[in-house]
Amino acid sequence: MTNEVPRFPFRSLRDWIVFLEQNDQLRRNKKEVNLRYDLGYISKVTADTGGPALIHENIYGYPDWKIFCDGLTTFQRKAWALGLPLETLAASLAGVIQSGNLIKPVLVDTGPCKEVKIFGDNIDLTNIPIPYTGKYDNPPYITAGISTIMDLDTGWHNIAIRRFQLKGKQRLCDLIVSYQHEGKIFAKYVRAGKPMPIAIVIGADPLFYLLSQMPAEDNVSEWDYWGAFTGEPLQVVKCETNELLVPAQAEIVIEGFVDPLKREFEGPFSEFPGYYSGCYYLPVVDVRAVTMRKDAIYYYLYMGKEPSEGHSMAHLMYSAQILKQLKQLVPEVRDVNVLSTWSFTTAVTVDRRAKREGLIKKLAMAAKAIQAGALIKNLLVFDDNVDIRSLSDIIWSFSVKFQPARDFLAIPNTIGAELDPSEPSLGHGPGVSSFGVFDCTEAGPPYDEPFRREVALPPKSDKALEVLRDLGLNG
Numbered sequence: 001m002t003n004e005v006p007r008f009p010f011r012s013l014r015d016w017i018v019f020l021e022q023n024d025q026l027r028r029n030k031k032e033v034n035l036r037y038d039l040g041y042i043s044k045v046t047a048d049t050g051g052p053a054l055i056h057e058n059i060y061g062y063p064d065w066k067i068f069c070d071g072l073t074t075f076q077r078k079a080w081a082l083g084l085p086l087e088t089l090a091a092s093l094a095g096v097i098q099s100g101n102l103i104k105p106v107l108v109d110t111g112p113c114k115e116v117k118i119f120g121d122n123i124d125l126t127n128i129p130i131p132y133t134g135k136y137d138n139p140p141y142i143t144a145g146i147s148t149i150m151d152l153d154t155g156w157h158n159i160a161i162r163r164f165q166l167k168g169k170q171r172l173c174d175l176i177v178s179y180q181h182e183g184k185i186f187a188k189y190v191r192a193g194k195p196m197p198i199a200i201v202i203g204a205d206p207l208f209y210l211l212s213q214m215p216a217e218d219n220v221s222e223w224d225y226w227g228a229f230t231g232e233p234l235q236v237v238k239c240e241t242n243e244l245l246v247p248a249q250a251e252i253v254i255e256g257f258v259d260p261l262k263r264e265f266e267g268p269f270s271e272f273p274g275y276y277s278g279c280y281y282l283p284v285v286d287v288r289a290v291t292m293r294k295d296a297i298y299y300y301l302y303m304g305k306e307p308s309e310g311h312s313m314a315h316l317m318y319s320a321q322i323l324k325q326l327k328q329l330v331p332e333v334r335d336v337n338v339l340s341t342w343s344f345t346t347a348v349t350v351d352r353r354a355k356r357e358g359l360i361k362k363l364a365m366a367a368k369a370i371q372a373g374a375l376i377k378n379l380l381v382f383d384d385n386v387d388i389r390s391l392s393d394i395i396w397s398f399s400v401k402f403q404p405a406r407d408f409l410a411i412p413n414t415i416g417a418e419l420d421p422s423e424p425s426l427g428h429g430p431g432v433s434s435f436g437v438f439d440c441t442e443a444g445p446p447y448d449e450p451f452r453r454e455v456a457l458p459p460k461s462d463k464a465l466e467v468l469r470d471l472g473l474n475g
């Protein structure tokens with residue numbers, strides 16, 4: 001049985017690597033690469049060109065290490081990781097997310113992430129090969145570290161990738177942002193004057209990574225969705241120095257505490273809007289333990305201007321969660337597709353037949369109120385006969401249905417993303433932004449003559465389809 005080729009569900013990064021290699025979607029790079037910038041540049045080009053996942057096996061200064069990257073940059077690989085058909089990925093994903101069949105993880109005694117245990121002063125994070133991405137990232141950042149924390153009042157575990165700048169052998173900075181769950185949970189610890197336990201998971205199965213980019217509602221642990229996709233609970237183990245749970249199959253786990261008051265100077269980082277961020281005084285993770293596999297593989301995520309592996313994960317998972325949360329408030333919503341920058345620009349469709357005065361305004365207000373909608377700045381609303389996965393359909397619809405003076409709504413002084421370079425307050429704490437709604441739906445009644453209200457397309461004929469088939473084209 002152990003020699004079988006792994007298939008969905010992938011229970012570890014190892015399973016995923018074997019599967020990708022079998023499917024010709026992984027290359028091993030034996031040429032030497034330097035932590036300073038080589039990996040970042042290679043990953044950027046890989047994301048730009050839809051290239052394969054990579055394992056770098058020859059890392060200057062780190063002969064015992066391998067670095068994995070770019071596993072989730074294509075739709076095909078995301079579909080495999082989720083166990084869903086590529087052809088209907090968005091709809092199938094929305095179905096699972098809305099199913100509500102969540103399964104809590106199961107606690108097991110031990111797992112491969114416990115093969116090596118290092119504590120206290122014996123920890124030296126510089127022994128881990130952490131690549132530099134942008135020219136101003138110094139010291140470097142852990143970019144595929146999944147922050148695992150627990151709410152102070154409930155057992156709610158929250159998982160999400162955060163940027164962790166290396167600050168010392170046992171110290172990291174953590175960009176805790178107020179509108180994200182880590183900000184909301186950390187605020188409780190600050191008010192109580194208690195340190196917040198944290199576990200940073202580096203290297204895990206691909207579904208766990210996708211879930212780390214899913215903005216679930218308050219009090220919902222993203223990893224409960226692991227079971228919604230696989231039908232089985234995620235196996236977790238307890239940390240050594242706190243009560244947190246982490247995937248048993250993880251490659252590396254960094255355990256520590258975030259002091260409620262301590263802050264350290266941090267930044268700039270090449271951030272998701274595609275610019276370097278400002279600098280901040282950020283909370284500090286004091287590291288107490290590192291547990292890992294004997295031959296742990298480091299996971300590197302390129303972060304910077306899209307496309308990137310991070311954007312690829314986030315855009316898919318944000319689309320599905322925004323749809324779920326928005327539909328609960330506005331049932332007329334049909335589809336959501338994040339077009340750019342972690343949902344800064346997001347397209348939504350509404351049921352054409354249910355359109356009525358005020359519906360778009362209700363939708364706009366709901367979009368900013370849901371947890372998953374925090375980052376939306378430009379909301380584009382379309383009729384449900386527009387394919388919002390086709391940029392040409394989007395631009396066409398925008399061109400012929402949108403009247404700037406009539407169909408644009410701007411709301412000033414909304415809660416900002418903090419990292420958006422168009423905000424005036426960049427780098428100086430909580431951002432202030434604005435919100436724009438572009439109503440690209442067809443204007444309602446009174447209608448013109450019917451021929452002006454139909455999309456002009458030539459009628460299909462059997463003969464035409466036959467000719468197209470002969471030409472090797474799909475009609």
Ligand SMILES: Cc1cc2nc3c(=O)[nH]c(=O)nc-3n(C[C@H](O)[C@H](O)[C@H](O)COP(=O)(O)O)c2cc1C
Pocket residue numbers: 143144158159160161162163164174175176177180181182212213214215216301302303310311
């Ligand atoms: C490489 C990378 C770095 C990220 N850094 C941060 C960060 O420092 N702080 C943050 O709040 N979100 C960061 N994110 C985005 C969050 O992981 C993502 O928005 C997540 O869905 C938030 O989950 P939450 O709603 O549970 O907070 C990062 C994502 C990636 C891929």
Ligand SMILES: [Mn+2]
Pocket residue numbers: 158159160181214215216217220222
């Ligand atoms: Mn969350």
